[in-house]
Amino acid sequence: MKILNLGCGTKTSDSKEVINIDWSMYLRIKKNKILKAVAPLFIKGERRERFHSLPDNIMVCNLLKRLPFDSGSVDVVYHSHMLEHLYKDVAAKFLLETKRVLRAGGIHRIVVPDLEKLCRDYLEHISECSINPEELDRHDYCISAFLEQSVRKEAVGTSQQKPFRRLIENIILGDARRRGETHQWMYDRINLKALLLNLGYRAVKKQKYNTSLITDWNSYGLDSDESGRQYKPGSLYIEAVK
Numbered sequence: 001m002k003i004l005n006l007g008c009g010t011k012t013s014d015s016k017e018v019i020n021i022d023w024s025m026y027l028r029i030k031k032n033k034i035l036k037a038v039a040p041l042f043i044k045g046e047r048r049e050r051f052h053s054l055p056d057n058i059m060v061c062n063l064l065k066r067l068p069f070d071s072g073s074v075d076v077v078y079h080s081h082m083l084e085h086l087y088k089d090v091a092a093k094f095l096l097e098t099k100r101v102l103r104a105g106g107i108h109r110i111v112v113p114d115l116e117k118l119c120r121d122y123l124e125h126i127s128e129c130s131i132n133p134e135e136l137d138r139h140d141y142c143i144s145a146f147l148e149q150s151v152r153k154e155a156v157g158t159s160q161q162k163p164f165r166r167l168i169e170n171i172i173l174g175d176a177r178r179r180g181e182t183h184q185w186m187y188d189r190i191n192l193k194a195l196l197l198n199l200g201y202r203a204v205k206k207q208k209y210n211t212s213l214i215t216d217w218n219s220y221g222l223d224s225d226e227s228g229r230q231y232k233p234g235s236l237y238i239e240a241v242k
Helices: 025-030 033-042 045-053 088-101 115-131 133-151 163-173 189-198
Strands: 003-006 018-022 058-060 074-080 102-113 202-207 235-241
Touching: 003 088, 074 088, 088 102, 088 189, 102 189, 115 133, 115 235, 189 202, 189 235
Parallel strands: 003 018, 003 074, 018 058, 074 102
Antiparallel strands: 102 235, 202 235
């Protein structure tokens, strides 16, 4: 079994069957001996913790380019909360590339924020506000849950820095969109299924965090925490077969 865990961040698997892959700035720094040595001088606080928390078993790869795997050589492709950060046309090309590396009958498991659930929560809160005025102040939070990350201008980490460092980071690194922090599109069980079918995938099915067509999926711990609970609540889990 060969499983690609794309855009893994710090959520990796120690299984020999899983290849953890990412393209974050912190990972590129950590994989460079010189940058790794000087990084602690410039990375502080929560950023330093995030930097040191990166496991060593991660391959550096730009996921917007051709994946470094032969066609039909992979059993499973998995990625969580990554697809929504790609523009629609880029997402389609990415899904075709993952299809290329999958073997016939291979499984593509996709996890994204569930737009349907976010919208239902929003509508339910409108009803709640109509009968409970104390909920009015919380309503913006319900809107923020599905909109804020699409309209965010400044990267979260940079916004928490002191004024001069904040200015320099914005000039050098760019805004949140340039750094890939923002959501470029959102998915529900309807449009994600349609996209996969249009790209030639078949047997598209909604799953739960702990159900899968992938043999022994829960043993890899990618959709659950150390206690076996759902790692990212509010997610949509979709699997498709090549």
